[in-house]
Amino acid sequence: MLLLLGSWGMGRRSPWVRASDPSDCGAAAFASIAGHHRHHISLEHARSLVGTDRDGTSLAGLRDGGRAIGFDARPARATYEALGQVKLPAILHLKDDAGHYVVLDEWTPEDVALVDPRVGPRRMSRQQLESSWSGYAVEFHPTATLRTRPPDFQALTALVRTLLPHVNPLLLALGISVLATALGWSTSFFLKSFFDDILPARAHDSLKLLGAALVAAGLLQSLLQFFRMWLTARVGHALQRTYGRQFIQHLMTLPMRVFDSRNISGFVMRVNQLDAIQGALTEGLVALVVEGLVFTGTLGIIVSLDPVLALFSLCALPPVLLGTFFLSERVRSAQLDSMTQGDEFAGRLLEVFEGIRVIKISSAEKGYSQLLLDKFDTLVKARHELRVAMLLPLLWSMLTSTLVIGAVLWYGGTRVLAQHISAGELLVIFGMVALHLNPLQRLPTMLLNLHSAFIGMARLDEVLKLPAEETRASSPITLASVQGHxxxxxxxxxxxxxxxxxxxxxxxxxxxxxxxxxxxxxxxxxxxxxxxxxxxxxxxxxxxxxxxxxxxxxxxxxxxxxxxxxxxxxxxxxxxxxxxxxxxxxxxxxxxxxxxxxxxxxxxxxxxxxxxxxxxxxxxxxxxxxxxxxxxxxxxxxxxxxxxxxxxxxxxxxxxxxxxxxxxxxxxxxxxxxxxxxxxxxxxxxxxxxxxxxxxxxxxxxxxxxxxxxxxxxxxxxx
The missing domain is CATH 3.40.50.300 (P-loop containing nucleotide triphosphate hydrolases)
Structure with missing residues (x-):
């Protein structure tokens, strides 16, 4: 999948194309090189161009793939000093594990800047590179035949294509959510009436009416929320069923070379992610729109009550957005790593237990148990890092909101003491500010969950875009009967x-x-x-x-x-x-x-x-x-x-x-x-x-x- 995470350092850098499978590093590095030259291709397209299979990608495959789209690609052996004369970005072959490819983006006599398909941009000292580099590099010189190709926003297009049949129930769920939220707002105005009107007048009858109104509003709000959740769950079920059936049926139409060149566990894990994807999409999208309306609506009410306090509440927006932006790269990386490690562990687990008879007769339980434990520990670590990475934007937004609420309470209190506003009005403002800040507190989690769903959708779409096994000829010949010659x-x-x-x-x-x-x-x-x-x-x-x-x-x-x-x-x-x-x-x-x-x-x-x-x-x-x-x-x-x-x-x-x-x-x-x-x-x-x-x-x-x-x-x- 193509995931552009922005640039780092000075100048235009190669985009990071994340390898969705350990054997994909060569294809991902190739897609990164192509993207640097504004010829954006998906990971799947790169795989087909460079001939990636379960064994990975060969240097000859990188050469031929480059020539196919308009590069003069040249694999060669080189020394560290010679890399200073190489056309950058280039691809380097590392010796770790079964071999690994990285993009060389920048060279200095002391260190290099790399784009690693596994972990993203990183720097490596000369000593580190020389100890892990096989000595092979592939240069890519653009020729006149290389054409600009715009990015394919496959996650977004897949999302739109998936949700279009379910627009009406989602809009209904959105309308119900807005109505339920408006009922929640009414509580603040009830409290204003209680403190400013009912208590001073000791109006017992009005108090009973207010209590009944609060109970009725609460019940109606609960019913509306239940109906909204039922609607989104129904849409989610339909989405999961439709997309899952489409995915499974498409798998059965793929040519044999796809299954011969891939780890089947990757397909299994993609199907298993459907539940999380549909939940994030249906609930997450409705929640994002509703929270946006809440943020805007409460801001309008606060402005009408006290423009200065509205400015206080708006102060939370820039820090939350900036914090989410700067911390999101770590989260995106952790999300992809967690998915990849899940694929690897599932594949290894399946492989080991399919061969359990051989393992037992070889008295190899200890060794293979340790192998699985190592893979499991790597998976658990990746998921832990994902949880920690997702907590950081949330904690930052909560801290910012708390500071703003404290400032509002301080300033509003001084306004009450100066008798510019009543205590009831302060309660309304305070309630509106709290409602106004709630979307900001939840914004990082909502965005990151949606991004996780986009990644999952892109991974599914990768497979759905694989061409089905088709007739090679434009007018295929049908054999009515076969003699067997x-x-x-x-x-x-x-x-x-x-x-x-x-x-x-x-x-x-x-x-x-x-x-x-x-x-x-x-x-x-x-x-x-x-x-x-x-x-x-x-x-x-x-x-x-x-x-x-x-x-x-x-x-x-x-x-x-x-x-x-x-x-x-x-x-x-x-x-x-x-x-x-x-x-x-x-x-x-x-x-x-x-x-x-x-x-x-x-x-x-x-x-x-x-x-x-x-x-x-x-x-x-x-x-x-x-x-x-x-x-x-x-x-x-x-x-x-x-x-x-x-x-x-x-x-x-x-x-x-x-x-x-x-x-x-x-x-x-x-x-x-x-x-x-x-x-x-x-x-x-x-x-x-x-x-x-x-x-x-x-x-x-x-x-x-x-x-x-x-x-x-x-x-x-x-x-």
């Missing part, structure tokens, strides 16, 4: 700015043919499955289904014709039936037939709840073979003409493997089948074997043919 034509593939995974791979698979793909770990076998499933497009070359390039097909339409059983396929905490059908409406006898083909029916029918039995998290209540066969059943369920099995018999004992292989043999009948494996027994079942090595197709043929050659296959499987 597969072709790779000089396919090269690399994950953005990383080493090549596939290099000039070409092959054809005939419809109905069964082909095994063999190769060592990291040779690119699973990438072939990802390309056939259209999760990614080739960097160059073409992948064709029945002669049609995947670039010309709607990826979601293509997947209707492809079944894939990925290595370590996931099972859900649902019934076995739902895990097989994947929420598609299938008749029970169809599910049973599929289970028989997958050789899992006898097991399912032997357990008490049968197909309705619940699968534990991660399939903990099922054996590896049972999980594999459920996944095979899931692949069969689609009845697709193309079947891809990625390491479907890995980590199985011989007996279980025979059962799974029997299921596979039955499942592949009449289908084009691609079996990705590292096992000889699996490869021997195929019509043809293709051998990959370091991303290249080095051999292909039948098992018998390859055994006769002195090639990679023989080295992998000696006779």
């Amino acid at each position: 597969l072709q790779f034509d000089r396919v090269c593939f690399e994950y953005k700015h990383r080493r090549p995974v596939l290099k000039n791979v070409s092959f054809q698979i005939s419809a109905g043919e069964c082909v095994a793909v063999i190769g060592e770990t990291g040779s690119g076998k699973s990438t072939i499955a990802n390309l056939l499933a259209a999760f990614y497009l080739p960097t160059s070359g073409d992948v064709r289904i029945d002669g049609v390039s995947t670039r010309e097909l709607d990826p979601r339409e293509l997947r209707r014709h492809v079944s894939v059983m990925f290595q370590g396929s996931h099972v859900f905490q649902q019934s076995i039936n739902d895990n097989i059908t994947m929420m598609h409406p299938l008749r029970p006898d169809d599910v049973s037939r599929i289970a028989h083909v997958a050789n899992i029916a006898s097991f399912i029918e032997s357990i008490p709840q049968g197909y309705n039995a619940q699968v534990a998290q991660g399939g903990a209540n099922l054996s590896t073979g049972q999980l594999q066969r459920i996944n095979i059943a899931r692949a069969i369920m689609k009845d697709a003409p193309i079947l891809i099995l990625d390491e479907s018999t890995s980590n199985l004992d011989s007996a279980t493997e025979r059962g799974v292989m029997a299921a596979i043999k039955e499942a592949r009948k009449g289908r084009t089948t691609l079996i990705i494996t590292h096992k000889l027994s699996t490869a021997m079942e195929a019509d043809r074997v293709m051998v990959l090595s370091k991303g290249e197709l080095v051999e292909q043929g039948t098992h018998e043919e390859l055994q006769l050659r002195d090639g990679h296959y023989r080295k992998l499987f000696p006779r």
Whole structure:
């Protein structure tokens, strides 16, 4: 998210773009550089330009991203002295943790001024920098192609877009709040009448009427406030439901590369923040407007009663606004840090407990417990610093208000003693001053809560702005039926700015043919499955289904014709039936037939709840073979003409493997089948074997043919 926190020092500085995830520091630094040159881009846009993934950003990615928007970007090694000749601002790569990027904004022989995506602007001595710097820097020279791009006020636009459908109930809540506040003001005038009229005249009947009026006003005010809170709660519920549903539905439309390049816990935490966001927006916005009206209205009443005392009460405004302004930077930083640490802790907690079986068998509870405790302590510290940071503006406003109230009481008392005003009038003025100062006391908290909501909205909007998986072609081709002819034509593939995974791979698979793909770990076998499933497009070359390039097909339409059983396929905490059908409406006898083909029916029918039995998290209540066969059943369920099995018999004992292989043999009948494996027994079942090595197709043929050659296959499987 783009958060401009102003400048520091002299001259125009680079804006601080806060990294919302530890891997985002390179993208955030890049967005900061672009913003310095008045080409403002969001963090999400920066991520896509520089190719940020879970491993972070490469120097090559920063170079290519800079060139894409009009910079002559040059990564290079340098010395501290050489930085004095570098075009600033530049990006430096630090060695801490897994690597970190910062913006070098200013250089002197003694120290440097940095903009750190984690903590904002800071200075670092020469010694500190030299001890943490890797020696790499990236210069950015603007060229004639670099265009000015105005800031995208995404938090504000997201807020307006979200609240527009709820304007009428919010306006009604605002009107009710104004009416309830006006009733509260009447108390001061009742007290004036009590002291100036009723008490001196000993008017018992008037006293009864005054008491009844006070009770009636109090009851009406309470009812109005209740109705106002009910309205805002209803709007908040609608806002949370609408925005939450929109967010979840959009997540499901995102392309696979988004999930491969991000920590999923960040998405989870964004959804969890919806409750706090809707509360701050609905209650906070109404309260801010009402408090503004209260501040203005009470000031008008005080001016009409005593202009001098009105000046006294206005004296509180400048110090409160200045204090809020100067202290807000610390609060904003603490808010972002608290959110980021929450994301990190949630992700690590999920990771540790998903692997708890491995941790226990490794007797590593102590080490991982300490790891979680360290992350938890960091989170608690961040939240504590946020609370302290939010208290400072509040305490400052309370102190200022107290001083003003004391001054009003002193001056007003002298006016009463001089008989310029009555005691009742002083009570009215004093009550109005107190009401006038209440909004100022609450102003810092309201503004900071709203800002926290804006940050949350911006974080949600970051994801909502990610483009959904769409057809790559302007006029996509629809495949009415698929025979299953597969072709790779000089396919090269690399994950953005990383080493090549596939290099000039070409092959054809005939419809109905069964082909095994063999190769060592990291040779690119699973990438072939990802390309056939259209999760990614080739960097160059073409992948064709029945002669049609995947670039010309709607990826979601293509997947209707492809079944894939990925290595370590996931099972859900649902019934076995739902895990097989994947929420598609299938008749029970169809599910049973599929289970028989997958050789899992006898097991399912032997357990008490049968197909309705619940699968534990991660399939903990099922054996590896049972999980594999459920996944095979899931692949069969689609009845697709193309079947891809990625390491479907890995980590199985011989007996279980025979059962799974029997299921596979039955499942592949009449289908084009691609079996990705590292096992000889699996490869021997195929019509043809293709051998990959370091991303290249080095051999292909039948098992018998390859055994006769002195090639990679023989080295992998000696006779």
